[in-house]
Amino acid sequence: MAHAYTPGLKVSERTTLHVRRQLPIAGKVDVNQGDTVSARDVVAEASIPGNVYPINLANQIGVSPADIQSCMLVNEGDPVEVGTVLGRSKGIFGLFKQSYASKTAGTLETVSKITGQIIIRGAPLPVQVLAYVPGQIIEVLPDHGVVIESTVSLIQGIFGIGGEQYGEIRMVCEKSNQPLTADLITADMRGQILIGGARMTNDAIEKAREVGASAVVSGGIDDQDLKTILGYDLGVAITGTEKIETTLIITEGFGDIGMAERTFELFKSRSGSLASVNGATQIRAGVMRPEVVIPIETAEKSNDVFEDGVFEGILEPGTLVRIIRDPYFGVIGRVAGLPAEPQVLGSGSKARVLEVEVNGEPPLTVPRANVEIIAG
Structure with missing residues (x-):
């Protein structure tokens, strides 16, 4: 087989993003097709019957x-x-x-x-939907919402908690493998989106919340720290509604894992830019990724159009992938081959595999289910 389809993460310096913004019930749309909006403009509103x-x-x-x-x-x-x-x-x-x-x-x-x-x-509960990203209204969904087109840098993460937040990108760590610790966070980071390197520690998260940071993004987090922050084990299939002041996003996985160098350098190149973040994650059917969206102030659109949701791409020779299972967890490389026949794994089971080339070394053979595409 020359190629296959697999879900993946979108990490793109420049893409045209189509964002669907909808009310939970029928209401009123406040904008028209062709209008230009900023990230915090109200695009639709409704009233939910009171308690x-x-x-x-x-x-x-x-x-x-x-x-x-x-x-x-x-x-x-x-x-x-x-x-x-x-x-x-x-x-x-x-x-x-x-x-x-x-x-x-x-x-x-x-x-x-x-x-x-x-x-x-009780009194009706007002619901307002913000644009979330600056851009142009390309479609009005009568009584429910809009679709917004925006040219952005887009970074999707592996896991997140917390809802939509806004702020300026602020680099906190100097290197992608540097842990994000409390001593690196200062009072002037209020309202900013803090970018770390490797694991974000519990103390760093508490400090970020104390200073009022909008969000913290780093390579990894310890699952016990996550339990401490929330006060309970996270056992639901979807996140994003947690009652926390600071949204958290990890780009690589659980543990002391450094952020992918490509992702870190993209954040670094956009340091000081205003961005929108959303920690909502769905880990079962209908996968939803946490994301950082950094608008690009340009009239020129990208030919790469990404619909709001999850990237699914073609797995073929040359595709950039990340291995998401041990013993090569976190390794990034390119597909070198896609053997057609299932192969026997170390566990004794058979599975479809692919070969991943990493920095010119002999290819690693891993099950196809153990990789995800990193899309540019």
Whole structure:
């Protein structure tokens, strides 16, 4: 076989990125096709119905459900404030009346004479979708969002936590194999995207959070440090919604692993540039990569167009790949051959393999499932 398809990471100095920005529910799109937007412009917004607060008012004021309607002091659809008296019983001979004051604000939505229960709906929750990247609106998705085209440098990582953040690229480590430690982080890094080299230590992450850094990007992280930061074992198939102030992205994997030299040099060349980051990662079906997007201020588009999502490329001789399993974890090289027949591995099992040439050394033979493409 001359080639095969495999997922990979996009690490590109220059690409045209198409970003789809959508609301979770139908709403209002605030821009038009052809408009130019900046990263933090609101492109669409909606209101999600507020939280529901059920109250068994009949029990609270000591009446039967059938009598609840005649005891109401507020009508369906009326606004309710904290402390508003919702209902009052008739009492006995006008005495011993019981009242109930609302403990929440919102709107009285329903009153049931069958259960004696009322429902208060909290205030609508506003949802705004930002552009995320500067660029031009090339498509409007009616009532839901837009597609934005932007020329960028794009670096996808292996794993991340935390949501969308913005800031200036700041090189913290001098070399790609230098660990990111707390002593390298200073107070003037507030709001910046900090680029390390090898493993980001727990102390460095805590320091970055203390100074208010937008994000930290480095080669690796210890899984125990990740557990310490989150306070729990991460066992979900998708990240990005963690309640942390600083987004974290690793470009290579877990452990004391240096950032790929090519990736490090790309960050270095864009030092001082404004960028957008997103730590959201999906590690099962429908793979989603964490990313750093660095806009390029140019009117000239790249011929390389990348749709928002995951790169899947052709595995063929000459393709740049990274080995993602031991014993060669993290090694980067080029495909030298794709033997057609399955081969017996050291474990005794059979698998389709490929040969990876690294710095002119004799090729390494590894299973095809153990590599990912690094796309330029």
